[in-house]
Amino acid sequence: MINEASFEALGQMRFGSSFLRPHYQGYCFAQIPGTIQSALLGSSKLPVLPTDALCLPQSCNKVLLVMIDAFGWCFLERYLKEDRYPFLNYLVERGRLSKITSQFPSTTACHVTSLMTGQAIGDSGVCEWFYYAAAIDQVISPLLFSLVNEDKIGGLTRLGVIPELVLCENKFIPPLKRHGVETLIAQPNEYRGGFNDYVLREAEIIYYHDDSSGARMLIDRMADSKRAYGFFYFADFDHAVHRTGPYSARSERVLDNIFETIEKQLWPFIEENDDAAMILTADHGATHMDPATCVYLDREFPEFLNVLRTTQTGEPIYPCGSARDLFLHVRAEEISSAKNLLTEALLGKAEVFLVEDLISRGFFSRGPVSDRFRGNVGDLVVVPYAGESVYWLGPNEEFRQTFRGHHGGLTVEEMETIFLSVF
Missing domain, CATH: 3.40.720.10 (Alkaline Phosphatase, subunit A)
Structure with a gap:
């Protein structure tokens, strides 16, 4: 039934x-x-x-x-x-x-x-x-x-x-x-x-x-x-x-x-x-998903790595998420400009959300999220439309996409x- x-x-x-x-x-x-x-x-x-x-x-x-x-x-x-x-x-x-x-x-x-x-x-x-x-x-x-x-x-x-x-x-x-x-x-x-x-x-x-x-x-x-x-x-x-x-x-x-x-x-x-x-x-x-059409942020916008938060050893925090839900840990003073840049650059391919907005709208739990979650999740998330993908390539192309089907997003x-x- x-x-x-x-x-x-x-x-x-x-x-x-x-x-x-x-x-x-x-x-x-x-x-x-x-x-x-x-x-x-x-x-x-x-x-x-x-x-x-x-x-x-x-x-x-x-x-x-x-x-x-x-x-x-x-x-x-x-x-x-x-x-x-x-x-x-x-x-x-x-x-x-x-x-x-x-x-x-x-x-x-x-x-x-x-x-x-x-x-x-x-x-x-x-x-x-x-x-x-x-x-x-x-x-x-x-x-x-x-x-x-x-x-x-x-x-x-x-x-x-x-x-x-x-x-x-x-x-x-x-x-x-x-x-x-x-x-x-x-x-x-x-x-x-x-x-x-x-x-x-x-x-x-x-x-x-x-x-x-x-x-x-x-x-x-x-x-x-x-x-x-x-x-x-x-x-x-x-x-x-x-x-x-x-x-x-x-x-x-x-x-x-x-x-x-x-x-x-x-x-x-x-x-x-x-x-x-x-x-x-x-x-x-x-x-x-077509791996040939994946947008790699570090290739298309190499300067974008500079807006990411870093670990205590100075390494940028990435990759987080997947090519269907790319989470970005962005320096506080750069969050607004980074969101605007990505929203315009990825028009027709993906939506860019403030993670804090999604938290307040109940995307991650039925009640308040934990401190551990807040510490882990990041500041922006890129969510591609069906068939699209956005990710990092990596200095040695170690994150190059090969998948023909994927998940993680909101479609x-x-x-x-x-x-x-x-x-």
Whole structure:
């Protein structure tokens, strides 16, 4: 069943020609942790989704949350109409499907943090895949727990950085544990360590080499547990969308395998247990991108580096965000002129916002943002229109864009996502 109320609510969040604000007061991804707590415990101190988004058994002892990275509403709507996956249509008919918003930025690092900790972006301070962590005066990659120029997990640990300095408190898993609910997290093996070691230290992590074996291991553990929250993460669709674009043949082949795994290995457990429910969601959607048309600020406006704030060692603070949501840490006396310059230079390609304005309009949380977030996030954010991109190239072209599909911005394609609950 389709939850029409969610469509009406999101319609009120549109602004500009094609942008969408997060719906923190109702249908938003940030409300998923509280909703799961409420389903398993009867209540939650965290924000929850409206009750009309839920389709749960009367006595719910086990919840399986399945997240397909990047499988936002634009993809689900297309494949429902095409009937590409009859099983997906079956789930929609049997359960309840709501359209919800992503948070902003519409990117994985923020949403995984929210999902695992119960804290929205404006609370956690994790504000992109790359962002400036004021506590250590460095640009970092939080999920890798490394510096921006590293591609290995755990670089910050090797530098002696304690996780508490840059990662937030977990408000989601400990209450489940106190009430006898096991938290079982299934993730690809390449994510072992770093972020997970700290944020998920009170959960059992099931690392897997392929989706099929991971699904089997998670279901076996959920079957052994009296009360459990299980989480299964599909990463490969997002990877394919980045490399070959939305709706590419490669992306669709990956999606074929994902839905086969859900249908044959995850869903049977729900059908066999009348006290279990499954939730299917995605952190965000995606829009197409042409790397050949990316505007590189340091190439087009080399003097712009001079208006950036610097670290204590004198290095300009960049890159922060992505080519779909470029956050800029600008010297206070230059903020107004920098905004005017970029607004004119990027006319027809992107909008330029004052971060403080977005904070006051509730783009990052349902209430006041944390001091950690304010210290990290920057002063201006460049948000491109669909198909456009703006970023830094870097002195050695280390940030040259190659993606054919991307996310992080405020377009409807990036911001509209899904919440399907079924038992």
